[in-house]
Amino acid sequence: xxxAVKPTASAVKPSSARVLPALILAMLxxxxxxxxxxxxxxxxxxxxxxxxxxxxWLMTANLLSAAVLTPLLGRFGDLRxxxxxxxxxxxxxxxxxxxxxxxxxFSLLIVARVLQGAGGGVLPLAISIVRDELPREKVTxxxxxxxxxxxxxxxxxxxATGLLLEHWDYKSIFWMGLIAALVAIALVxxxxxxxxxTDKNGGADPLGAITLAGWLSALLIAVSRGNEWGWTSTKxxxxxxxxxxxxxxxxxxxxKVKHPLVDMKMMARPAVAFTNISGLLIGFGMYGSFLxxxxxxxxxxxxxxxxxxxxxxxxxxxxxxxxxxxMIAAPVGALLxxxxxxxxxxxxxxxxxxxxxxxLALRHSSEGDVYFAAGLFGLGVGLAYAAMPxxxxxxxxxxxxxxxxxxxxVLRTVGxxxxxxxxxxILTGDTxxxxxxxxxxxxxxxxxxxxxxxxxxxxxxxxxxxxxxxxAIRTVRQSAPAAPVxxxxxxxxxxxxxx
Numbered sequence: 001x002x003x004a005v006k007p008t009a010s011a012v013k014p015s016s017a018r019v020l021p022a023l024i025l026a027m028l029x030x031x032x033x034x035x036x037x038x039x040x041x042x043x044x045x046x047x048x049x050x051x052x053x054x055x056x057w058l059m060t061a062n063l064l065s066a067a068v069l070t071p072l073l074g075r076f077g078d079l080r081x082x083x084x085x086x087x088x089x090x091x092x093x094x095x096x097x098x099x100x101x102x103x104x105x106f107s108l109l110i111v112a113r114v115l116q117g118a119g120g121g122v123l124p125l126a127i128s129i130v131r132d133e134l135p136r137e138k139v140t141x142x143x144x145x146x147x148x149x150x151x152x153x154x155x156x157x158x159x160a161t162g163l164l165l166e167h168w169d170y171k172s173i174f175w176m177g178l179i180a181a182l183v184a185i186a187l188v189x190x191x192x193x194x195x196x197x198t199d200k201n202g203g204a205d206p207l208g209a210i211t212l213a214g215w216l217s218a219l220l221i222a223v224s225r226g227n228e229w230g231w232t233s234t235k236x237x238x239x240x241x242x243x244x245x246x247x248x249x250x251x252x253x254x255x256k257v258k259h260p261l262v263d264m265k266m267m268a269r270p271a272v273a274f275t276n277i278s279g280l281l282i283g284f285g286m287y288g289s290f291l292x293x294x295x296x297x298x299x300x301x302x303x304x305x306x307x308x309x310x311x312x313x314x315x316x317x318x319x320x321x322x323x324x325x326x327m328i329a330a331p332v333g334a335l336l337x338x339x340x341x342x343x344x345x346x347x348x349x350x351x352x353x354x355x356x357x358x359x360l361a362l363r364h365s366s367e368g369d370v371y372f373a374a375g376l377f378g379l380g381v382g383l384a385y386a387a388m389p390x391x392x393x394x395x396x397x398x399x400x401x402x403x404x405x406x407x408x409x410v411l412r413t414v415g416x417x418x419x420x421x422x423x424x425x426i427l428t429g430d431t432x433x434x435x436x437x438x439x440x441x442x443x444x445x446x447x448x449x450x451x452x453x454x455x456x457x458x459x460x461x462x463x464x465x466x467x468x469x470x471x472a473i474r475t476v477r478q479s480a481p482a483a484p485v486x487x488x489x490x491x492x493x494x495x496x497x498x499x
Contacts, residue, residue, distance in 0.1 A: 019133055020142050022187035023126040024149050026090055029184045030119030031153025033097065033177035034062060036161045037113075039294050039312045040170055042444070047170060048106045053228045059420075060224040061110045065117025067220055067413045068213040073121030074406025075205075075261050077128060078399055082195040083188065085402075086125040090185045092118025097178035101171050116177070120413065123150065124405035127389045131401055132195045141334035143393070144386035148330035150412075151286065151381040155323025155374075158294065162313025208261035211250035218243035220414065223421045227428060262403055271395035272404060274472045275388050276411045278346060281466035282384045283415025285353045285459050288423040289377055292455045293319060293360070295427065297370060299446060304432060306449045308367060318370045322378030329382025336383075342390035343470045349384025350467025352376050354460045361456035384466070391473065419462075423455045430454075 037044070037058055045055040069092075077085035096115030103109060123146070130142040164172040222239035229236045254260040266272060297315045299307025310318065333345040356377040363369045389405055396404045430451035434442060 018191050019129070019193075020145060022184065022191045023122075023129060023142075023146055025180070025187060026086065026122045026184040027126055027146050027149040028153040028156070029090070029177065029180035030093060030116075030122050031150045032157040032160060032180065033093065033116060033119070033173070034066070035154045035157040035290065036173045036176070038290065039158055039161055039298075039315060040165065040173075044170060048104075048109070050106050054106075056224065056228075057110055058113050060221065060417075062113040062117045063224070063413055063417050064217055064220045065114040066120030067117075067216045067410050067417075069118050070120035070124065070409045070413070071212065071262065071403055071406040072209055073118070074124035074128070074402035074404075074409075077121075077125045077402040082125045082129045082132070082402065083192050085121060086129070086188055086192070087185060089118050089121035089125060090181050090188065092116065093181040094178060094185065097174045097181060100174035101178060112174070119181070120409060121406070123147070123409045124402045127393070127405045128398075128401040129192060129195055131393055131398060133193060140337050140390060141331065143389045144334040144337065145330040147385040147389050148326045148333065148382040150385055151326030151329075151378055152323045154286065154290065155319055155321075155326065155378060158290065159313070159316035159320050159323070162311065162316040166313055205254075205257055205259055205261040208250065208253050208257060211246055211253055212261060215243045215246035215250055216410070216414070218246060220417050223414075223417045226421055227425045231425070262407060263400060266396055266400055266404060267407065269395050271391050271473050272408075274469050275346075275391040276408050278350070278384065278466045278469045279388055279408045280411040280415035280418075281462050281469070282349065282353070282381060283412035284419035284422075285357070285377075285415075285463045285466070286381050286412075286419075287416030288419030288455075288459055288462075289353075289357065290319065290322075291420050292423050292427070292452065292459070293370065293374065295447075296364070296452050303434075303438075303442065304446050304449070306364070306452070308370075318367060319374050321371050321375030322381070325375045325378025325380075326382030326385070329379050330386055333383045333386030337387060337390050342387035342394070343473065345383040346387035346391070346470045347467050349380040349382070349387065350463045350465070350469075352380030352383070353463030354467060356380065357456045357460035357463060361453045361460065364452070364456075380463070387470075391470075419459070423458065426455045426458070427451050 041055050041058065042052065044058065045052050048055070069089075073085050073089050092115045096112040096118070099115065100109055100112035103112065126146045127143050130146060131139055134142050160176060161173055164176065218239045222236050222243065226236050251264060254262050254264045267276075294315050296306075297308050297310040297318050298312070300309045301307050302309070308314070308318075329345075329349075336345045336348075356373040359376070360369065360373045388408055392404045392408055393401055427447040428445065430448050431445040432448055
């Protein structure tokens with residue numbers, strides 16, 4: 001394994017107040033635009049004159065692009081420098097948003113969403129920059145703030161969509177993403193220094209990149225389209241089979257090549273492997289809960305005898321406490337990590353998610369129930385997302401930080417795709433049977449209340465499993481570093497996870 005090129009002892013670290021705002025805004029710009037289209041997919045289908053099944057490609061294409069590009073950008077950041085790759089990642093967000101603003105074509109809008117998926121690289125690159133650039137005592141808080149910003153931005157995206165649509169059309173959402181990304185680029189250029197840690201002895205792995213893209217594409221398309229095609233259809237099962245075979249080939253390639261895209265030995269370390277499992281489960285819960293809660297609140301109460309007949313804006317406001325909870329979780333998570341390591345906040349994150357979803361399964365008749373559950377769930381997501389990079393950074397060398405955190409981000413995305421597909425299948429599989437005269441007036445099928453309860457309980461169980469997984473990671477107390485030079489690139493918290 002090649003050693004990272006470390007800064008000299010005399011190198012002056014920039015203050016967190018200079019670097020962090022640029023990185024946090026970059027993370028917010030991506031996460032806001034990723035989820036902003038979720039509550040308006042039905043109206044976009046009417047606007048663009050496409051079917052309800054085809055409109056979901058606006059989310060599928062974005063998730064697929066992010067899943068493929070995130071680890072690639074993270075690895076190239078390790079090899080060629082994090083700041084240039086961060087600018088390329090944000091550049092994809094700018095190009096995608098600009099194209100979405102300029103076009104009225106559904107096909108080009110899908111291309112725009114693919115370009116926006118490049119923004120997924122912001123998370124691993126920003127975490128690596130914080131680890132490289134900030135003073136040691138500031139790293140834990142900085143990483144927690146950036147990672148929790150994913151949950152904050154996702155919640156804010158739902159609210160921003162409602163606010164913008166009150167006054168303008170759907171293109172205003174992409175204008176928002178364009179402006180935010182341009183501001184983020186300007187701040188990154190001015191405030192983020194050239195990073196000192198690059199893997200100069202590493203190399204590219206084109207075959208590994210192609211096979212990684214292949215199995216992720218097959219898996220995410222199968223998961224995202226399974227509801228439409230049928231989970232036992234030839235297309236769905238065929239894509240799952242392709243994903244399994246190509247993933248096996250990818251694993252063999254990564255073990256054999258001299259400079260792998262992903263070091264499989266690194267991925268097999270308990271601290272990395274079990275953290276990635278938690279990431280997949282928490283991603284399932286976060287994306288799935290947004291879908292279920294948003295749909296539940298927008299259900300017409302007079303027809304279904306549940307829900308709040310909420311507008312898109314009202315539904316977003318009901319989910320706003322999730323963003324507030326994730327915002328609060330960043331400093332709390334950093335404090336807990338600094339005192340006892342990342343296990344406690346990761347466990348609490350899963351527990352809070354489980355309790356909030358179980359609460360909604362039992363109590364859902366008032367808006368106060370949704371506010372409470374959304375806030376608690378957001379707090380849990382923020383704590384979990386703050387803890388995951390701390391676990392990973394404590395187990396991998398600095399020159400592998402980008403790809404390690406990139407793969408964790410990929411698994412969060414995969415978990416989100418699985419969560420929305422599974423919970424969507426539950427909701428569409430148990431719908432209200434209206435009398436013929438009413439059914440003729442109802443444009444969409446409405447899930448039964450029991451379907452929503454089942455979705456809440458399943459999400460609660462998944463989050464509970466995520467709370468148990470961290471106990472499989474052994475944590476030991478880290479000894480004090482021998483010299484200031486080594487300290488600057490060490491793990492960002494006082495505990496070290498076992499390899």
